[in-house]
C-alpha cells in the first residue's frame with residue numbers, strides 16, 4: 001500500500017524538493033502550511049506539483065493544529081522542515097525563532113506521541129549547531145557550540161528528538177544537514193543573493209552587490225540531492241542521526257568568483273563589503289564528514305559546487321530576462 005507523509009515547511013526550498021521526491025515514490029503528501037496574507041506556493045509551481053499535494057492549515061507554534069493535522073492525514077512519516085530558518089533574522093526575532101524553530105519541534109513530537117507514536121519523524125537539524133567549531137571536520141560525534149539564536153533553537157529541537165526516541169521509543173531521526181542550495185533557495189541566503197545579482201548585473205539592471213563577511217567558509221551542496229538523504233533515514237530499521245554534507249568547504253569569496261566567472265565578469269569589480277551584513281557572532285567554517293551517511297544510507301552528494309552555481313545563475317538569468325520582458 002502507498003505511504004502517506006506530512007511535510008511541514010512544504011512551501012520552503014527543501015519542502016518543495018522533498019514533496020516532489022515523495023510524490024514520485026507514490027506517497028500521498030500532505031503539506032502543513034502556515035497562513036500567510038499572500039500566496040507563497042511559487043516553488044511547488046516551479047516544480048509543477050502544486051495541485052498534487054493536499055494542504056492542511058496550521059502553525060508549528062500551535063500544537064492543537066499539529067494534532068489536528070496528524071488526525072486528518074494519518075501519516076506513516078512526518079518530515080518537520082518548517083522553521084524560521086534565516087540565521088540573520090534570528091537575532092532580530094529571537095523569541096519567534098525559539099518558538100517556531102525550537103518549541104515547534106516539541107509540538108510535532110507531542111502531536112505524534114499523543115496521536116500515534118508509530119509515526120516516523122524526521123527533524124531538520126543543522127550544521128549551524130556546530131557554530132564555534134570544536135573540530136576542523138564535523139561529524140555526528142563533534143560537540144556543539146551554536147552561535148545564533150537560530151542555532152540554539154535548532155539544538156533544542158535536536159535533543160528533544162533524541163530524547164523522545166530514548167524516552168518514548170519514537171522513531172525520530174535528525175539529519176544534521178550542511179548548507180544546501182538550489183534555484184529555489186530564498187533570496188536572502190548568500191548563494192541566491194549572489195546568483196540573482198550576477199544575473200541582474202549581467203543584464204544591466206544592477207550596479208553592484210553588497211555583502212558581509214566573504215571569508216566565511218561553507219560546505220555547500222544541492223538541495224535536490226539532500227532530500228533523498230532525509231527519506232533514506234526514515235527507511236532504515238533503526239532511527240539514528242546523520243551528517244549530510246559534501247566534504248568540501250569554500251569561502252563566500254570563492255563562491256562569488258565561480259558565479260561571476262560563469263558570465264564572464266570579475267567579482268572584484270562588483271562586490272562591495274558592507275558592515276550592515278556582518279552578524280553579531282559568525283560561524284567561520286563548516287566542513288562536514290558524510291562518512292556515516294555513505295556507509296549506512298548509501299547516500300552521497302552528486303552535484304559539485306560549480307554545477308550548482310551554474311544551475312542557479314542560469315535560473316536567475318531566465319527569471320530576470322522574463323521580468324525585463326514584462327516591463328517592455
Ligand code: NAP
Pocket residue numbers: 008009010011012013014015032033034036040058059060061080081082083084085086100104124125126127176177178179180181186
Ligand atoms: P525555508 O526555505 O526557509 O523553508 C522553511 C519553511 O517553514 C517556510 O515555508 C516557512 O514558511 C515555514 N515556516 C516558518 N515558520 C513556520 C511556522 N511557525 N509554522 C509552519 N511553517 C513555518 O528553509 P529550507 O532551506 O527549505 O530548510 C528546511 C529546513 O531545514 C528548515 O528547518 C531549516 O532550518 C533546515 N536546514 C536548512 C539548511 C539549508 O541549508 N537549506 C541546512 C540545515 C537545516 P514562511 O516562509 O511562509 O514563513
Ligand code: GDD
Pocket residue numbers: 085086087088125126127128177178179180188189190191193210211212213214216217218252277278279282283286
Ligand atoms: N545571507 C547572507 N547575506 N550571508 C552573507 C552575506 C550576505 O550579504 N555576506 C556574507 N555572508 C555570509 C554569512 O555571514 C555566512 O557566514 C555565510 O555567508 C552563509 O550565510 P547564509 O547563506 O545566510 O547561510 P547560513 O550558513 O547562515 O545558514 C544556512 O545554512 C544553515 C546550515 O549551516 C541556512 O540555510 C540555515 O537555515 C541552515 O541551518
